[in-house]
Amino acid sequence: MSKNTKLIHPRDQIIEVIDRIYKRGMTTTSGGNISIIDAQGDIWVTPSAVDKGSLRPSDIICVKGDGTIIGKHKPSSEFPFHKAIYEARPDIKSVIHAHPPALVSFSIVRQIPNTNVISQAKHICGPIGYAEYRVPGSEELGEVIADEFKKGFKAIIMENHGTVLGGSDLTDAFERFEALEFCASTILYGAQIGTPNYLKDGQIEEFEAQAVGVLPEMETTDYPSDEVEKRAEICKIVQRSCQQGLMISSYGTVSMRWRGNDFLITPTGINRWDLEIDDIVQIKDGKREAGKNPSRAAWIHQEIYNLNPDINSIIMTQSPYLMAFGVTNSYLNVRTIPESWIFLQDINTIKYGDHFRKNRNPKLVEDCATALIIENDSVIITGDKLLQTFDYLEVAEFSAKSIVLGNSLGELVPINDEQVEDLRKKFLS
Numbered sequence: 044m045s046k047n048t049k050l051i052h053p054r055d056q057i058i059e060v061i062d063r064i065y066k067r068g069m070t071t072t073s074g075g076n077i078s079i080i081d082a083q084g085d086i087w088v089t090p091s092a093v094d095k096g097s098l099r100p101s102d103i104i105c106v107k108g109d110g111t112i113i114g115k116h117k118p119s120s121e122f123p124f125h126k127a128i129y130e131a132r133p134d135i136k137s138v139i140h141a142h143p144p145a146l147v148s149f150s151i152v153r154q155i156p157n158t159n160v161i162s163q164a165k166h167i168c169g170p171i172g173y174a175e176y177r178v179p180g181s182e183e184l185g186e187v188i189a190d191e192f193k194k195g196f197k198a199i200i201m202e203n204h205g206t207v208l209g210g211s212d213l214t215d216a217f218e219r220f221e222a223l224e225f226c227a228s229t230i231l232y233g234a235q236i237g238t239p240n241y242l243k244d245g246q247i248e249e250f251e252a253q254a255v256g257v258l259p260e261m262e263t264t265d266y267p268s269d270e271v272e273k274r275a276e277i278c279k280i281v282q283r284s285c286q287q288g289l290m291i292s293s294y295g296t297v298s299m300r301w302r303g304n305d306f307l308i309t310p311t312g313i314n315r316w317d318l319e320i321d322d323i324v325q326i327k328d329g330k331r332e333a334g335k336n337p338s339r340a341a342w343i344h345q346e347i348y349n350l351n352p353d354i355n356s357i358i359m360t361q362s363p364y365l366m367a368f369g370v371t372n373s374y375l376n377v378r379t380i381p382e383s384w385i386f387l388q389d390i391n392t393i394k395y396g397d398h399f400r401k402n403r404n405p406k407l408v409e410d411c412a413t414a415l416i417i418e419n420d421s422v423i424i425t426g427d428k429l430l431q432t433f434d435y436l437e438v439a440e441f442s443a444k445s446i447v448l449g450n451s452l453g454e455l456v457p458i459n460d461e462q463v464e465d466l467r468k469k470f471l472s
C-alpha cells in the first residue's frame with residue numbers, strides 16, 4: 044500500500060489490511076471488521092459473514108450518509124459502533140475491530156496492557172480506553188465505545204470481547220492495532236518467564252527525542268546496479284519479517300553494507316509493511332541521500348560497519364518472544380539445540396538507553412555479537428549475507444519461543460560445556 048492512502052480506493056485498502064491481519068493470526072475467518080469513512084461521509088466496511096481469508100474488493104460494502112447500502116452483502120454486524128465512532132470523532136477516518144488472541148487475554152481478565160513495555164508503543168497507541176461489556180452488534184455497545192472515544196482515546200479494550208482502534212487513516216489505525224497487540228503478546232510471554240518491567244515516561248521521551256537525519260545531505264546521488272539490487276533485497280526482507288511476525292509497522296531497521304563502509308538503510312517514520320525501494324536511504328561518506336531521513340539507529344549501523352569488517356548486514360527489530368526476554372531481564376540461554384548455539388553463541392542484554400548515541404555501549408558497536416538484546420527496545424542481529432542474518436533472527440526467535448513454552452513443562456536442561464566445546468571444534472574453528 045502506498046503512503047498516500049488518499050489515492051487508493053477504500054475497498055483496496057481494506058482488502059490489503061484484512062489480509063495482513065488474517066495471515067498474521069490476528070483475526071478469525073468470521074471475526075473482526077474494518078471500515079473507512081471517505082471525504083463524502085460514505086462508510087466503506089467489511090461485510091457480515093464472509094470469509095476473511097478470501098475477501099475481495101467487490102465484497103466491501105458502502106453505507107451512504109443517508110443509510111443506503113450499496114453492495115452484494117450485508118454490512119458487518121458491528122457497523123453500529125463504527126458509525127458511532129465516526130459521529131463522536133471527526134478526526135477518525137478509519138476503524139479496526141478484531142479479537143486478536145493476546146488482547147483478548149487482557150480483555151477476559153479485564154486488564155489494559157501497559158504500552159510502556161516497549162519504546163515506541165506509548166507514542167503510537169496513545170492512552171488506552173476500556174469499554175464495558177454489551178451485546179455484540181447492539182446500539183448499546185456502540186454507545187459505550189463512542190463514549191470512550193469521546194474521552195479522546197484512539198485504542199480501546201472491549202471487555203470480554205476484543206479491541207477497537209481508530210486512526211487518521213487505515214495505515215495509522217493498523218499501526219496502532221499491531222503495536223497494541225505486540226505489547227499484549229510481549230507482556231504475556233514475558234510473564235511466563237519472569238516479571239515484565241516497564242519504561243518510565245521520561246525514558247520514552249528520551250527515545251522520541253533522538254535526532255533523526257542529522258547526517259549532512261549529499262549534493263548528488265548515484266544509483267549503480269549493485270546499489271539498486273541491495274535496495275530490493277532490503278525491501279524483500281522487511282516485507283518477509285512483517286509477514287512472519289518478526290517486525291511490526293512501527294519499529295525495525297534493516298541495513299546492508301554497500302561499498303567500503305557505505306551502506307543502505309531503511310528510513311525512519313515509514314510503515315514497514317509499505318516500504319518501497321525508493322524509501323531506502325543511501326549513506327555514502329557519512330552523508331545521506333538528500334531529502335530522506337535514515338533510521339534513528341543509523342549511527343549504530345555506521346559504527347558497526349566501520350569497526351567490524353566481517354559484518355555486512357544488520358537487522359534491528361522487535362519480535363514477541365525475544366522481547367519477552369528483553370522486558371524481563373531473563374537470560375536467554377541458547378544452549379538449547381545445536382543449531383541455536385552454533386548460529387548465535389551466547390546472547391547478552393544491554394540496558395535501555397545504551398542504544399542512544401550519547402551512551403554508546405561498546406558491546407553494541409565494537410564487540411558485536413551475532414545477537415544482542417536491548418532492554419525494552421529491540422534485538423539486533425548481525426551477519427554476512429542479509430538472508431543469513433534473517434535466518435539468525437528466525438533461529439533466535441524460535442529458540443526464545445521454545446524456552447517460553449517449555450517453561451510451563453519443566454526446567455530447561457541446556458547442553459553442557461563439553462557438548463558446547465564439541466560444537467565449537469566442529470563448526471566454529
Ligand SMILES: [Zn+2]
Nearest residue numbers: 075141204205
Ligand atoms: Zn467482535
